[in-house]
Amino acid sequence: MTYVEKLQALRQLMTNQGVDAYVITAADPHISEYLPAHYKAIPFACGFTGSAGTLVITQTFAGLWTDSRYFSQAETQLQGTGYELVKLKVPHTPEYMAWLLEVLPGGAKVAFNHQLITVALAIEMKQHLLARSIETIDFDFVSAIWTDRVGLPQEKAYLIGEEAAGLSISDKIAETRAILKTNATAYHFISSLDDIAWLFNLRGKDVDYNPVALSFAIITPDETKLFIDQEKLSETDIDILNKQGVRVYPYQNISKALQALPPDASIFIDPKRTCFGLYQCLPKTAQVIFGINPTTHLKSLKNDTEVKHIRKAMLQDGVALSRFFKWMEDRLGKEKITEWSAAEQLAKFRAEQQSFVDLSFNTIAGYNANGALPHYSVTAESDQEIKGDGLFLVDSGGQYLYGTTDITRVMPIGKASAGQADDYTLVLKGLIEGAKLIFPEGTKGYQIDAICRKPLWDYTINFGHGTGHGIGFFLNVHEGPQNISPANVDIAFKPGMVTSIEPGIYRPGRHGVRIENLVLCSAHSNSEFGNFLAFETLTLCFIDTTIVNKTLLESHQLVWLNQYNQMVFDRLQPLLSVEEAEWLKVKCQPI
């Protein structure tokens, strides 16, 4: 079927069911950031392959709502499909809701698949639409026409053991139960895959880049139930789970298990990480308590064992990155290197590391104008040769046993301009201000965000993404609850949190700069004004100093830069060949 034929078929199904508008979201029942192929309904329906978007179909209009990252890609991919691009003003917002309210008459019916929308969004949508007497109903028209759909992923899953995770499964369940208790509840339904992975020391390969396994979990006062395709687990692992007090049930049984919860139970769920369809399976008389999953809080606080493993992963990542930048330098001007081939080579160096498992996300490798696209993903068409003068931005990361990395560096190519050097230096200042910050207990990410932006604001420069995100322990490269962003996320930084600091400057059509390190929040001191926290930089990769404009750096920032590069050299040198170490020594020389 062509996309036009698929659209016709969907509209026919809508007519048959008396549906006026059909909404197709980019989601799975676990509200994952990366979707298994089975759930990639938007590429199936219209060919658009961007990571964020929503399709809305009526009999007279079909549109893709997506954000500015994807405007040009969507315009190309949607040609001749019957879908039009609708530009989102604010990314990740359901702006199509206002459109539906505008075009639909009272009494109209809007359909969406309740398995593929969060509880929070479904409730918001129902409220808005119901206020205008528009009904919302559950239909999955896509599945009806998706004949060659791949099945759910069947990858093996495995337990990582207490020596890796630092805590036993039963201890983690006890900690989770303690938080449930402070919320006056003892029942909990979890559907977010990284929360489940953390709780059961479970890892898998069902989703690109995220080492998770399709699963659900229910905690009750007496039981802990893991819902997973049992074929995925070894008998040994099932034994271990059982001994830790976990009973394993078939993945498909989740709806029935939710329906069978006591009618008077009070049940804790995370409305932003639970799908509406499964929420509706809870007993109608149950009291549902909304909040951030307890496991999200708990897993953000990395324990000493986890930190020890992360440090090892950083060493391996640093070796791979050193080799990559040396490889680039040795070959540039001699052989053709493109964004694509560079990214491939970097992946190769990472894969050579002993504990490597996978990349932690799709590498962003952008030269000059492509580097100005913060979420650039190189394609055969966009691929640029890295030659001449400019800046090459590489944002990449790996999954290791055990640890997840995420790092951005900018490599000057040929002769960078003075403006490029200044942008580079200002971004570096922003990174250093964050990395060096001492802050009182209770400080939120939105306070730290401004500190990192100030060196840019001083020159009327800003950037459109957050300054940093939480990162998992051999888990998702993006995890909550904390972040460093202007948004008023009311989460205080705590010792043990690992977060990225990644300010940037993007000059569309010209170049982009972003420098990113991962930092560990730790106790700093106790003064008469209370407890203070600080960051320790975990990432181990030299920061290029050749284009730093020293006149823009304050002396304490220069000290930090030289000390950081010295530390990188000291830690990586034992793991490098003599030739590599000599090369890195030059890169890490103080300026």
Added chain:
Amino acid sequence: MTYVEKLQALRQLMTNQGVDAYVITAADPHISEYLPAHYKAIPFACGFTGSAGTLVITQTFAGLWTDSRYFSQAETQLQGTGYELVKLKVPHTPEYMAWLLEVLPGGAKVAFNHQLITVALAIEMKQHLLARSIETIDFDFVSAIWTDRVGLPQEKAYLIGEEAAGLSISDKIAETRAILKTNATAYHFISSLDDIAWLFNLRGKDVDYNPVALSFAIITPDETKLFIDQEKLSETDIDILNKQGVRVYPYQNISKALQALPPDASIFIDPKRTCFGLYQCLPKTAQVIFGINPTTHLKSLKNDTEVKHIRKAMLQDGVALSRFFKWMEDRLGKEKITEWSAAEQLAKFRAEQQSFVDLSFNTIAGYNANGALPHYSVTAESDQEIKGDGLFLVDSGGQYLYGTTDITRVMPIGKASAGQADDYTLVLKGLIEGAKLIFPEGTKGYQIDAICRKPLWDYTINFGHGTGHGIGFFLNVHEGPQNISPANVDIAFKPGMVTSIEPGIYRPGRHGVRIENLVLCSAHSNSEFGNFLAFETLTLCFIDTTIVNKTLLESHQLVWLNQYNQMVFDRLQPLLSVEEAEWLKVKCQPI
């Protein structure tokens, strides 16, 4: 009656009505910060005179919940009253609610006066208590025993004219209606006195320090109604109001007017600035829309005329402050000056200014240990002589025709210690970082707050109050919606907002430092990254440089300090005597 007898009488009334707990709040039906004497129920009941507190009475316990500012004052004042001090962990929070939940059995009855509690708090309280089957009811036992109570204030009120306000009343009503329209409503009830004062260009003297008049307002699609004791207004002013489309009704008619609103109206109210009792007068079938009063947003954006007047007020305030600090310097060591007499003298200098109306709040004048109490209010008992060595902190302000000021300066007395000089310099750095900040449109107060604190955080120092608050145009010294604080108040700074910047360092028992200026938010520039805003400092009073530790100042901060003092001298000099100008010139000399 003694306090003990009053408590017995209240308990008898509670018994008669079957009430288990009685809550007495510090409030009036307008949810004002400063209360008319008529509403000072807490001093009447227990003798406690602090500005914040709540009494909770049961048959076996009577307590005053207040915050750390008032712990020692409350301990003294409550002696022998039958009330015990209960220390609030978080200021301005209803922590007594958890206590009520703990001590009361299911089925108990809690009484409070619905006229003296916000809609937001009443709804929260009812929810919490009802969840445990505890009933809340409306009783005013205090009034029943308060035989010598003063009446409502009867001060004259007046209109300030368009040449003062910059906008006509009808224009302001039109702007308010436009915001109501974007909220899909046309009915609006206002009870906050400063909102009403702004909307009707109305000023009065019913409340200490705040030039407002007791009043209510209702906007409907066709009418604008002002509820005020008509004796307060001149016939001319009533004529002007009528011509601007405003009908004046008796103050006491507000309940009936609310009850008479159309049963199907959708009515906008501010749940934090409306009392629960009047909210309950709205038709039960009406749709009530909660939000910040439109007038709160509008009045925060000072127009050009208002700014022109504020600048004039700043000149007069600057002259008074210069004379005061010269007066202090001339007399110190020669005659006895105390915190109290200094504050009196400062008020006198302000009162000599042509446009002076009143102080804008009770002057905080604290020497050494008393300066370490951020909200110190000098009493006959606490009054200290200003002598020897140390720091004298003065936080004060005036109401002028037309403009409100608020300024804090620290005067070194004798020989300040190195530690005092360092604290002073760090606070000054925080002020300068805020004053010099360039920030993108959309920046919230919580982002600016961190910028001002960072110079303190660097030395593991912090302070427990917000960095700044909005301030009225010849209105309340504290006004919303913006502030500069760590709390996640989701309000972006906009050109025209006037806000204080007032970081501080408090060393209990030793000294306190706070330096405060008012700044005007204004457009800075437009770059390829969007619009940027900045602050212009409005306050005109030299900042003492004699104890600045220059080694702690960055060069750009030193430049700002010298330029600021030069500007203060240039602007004030024409208004000073030759002797005063010569004295100020020395104070403003660059360092």
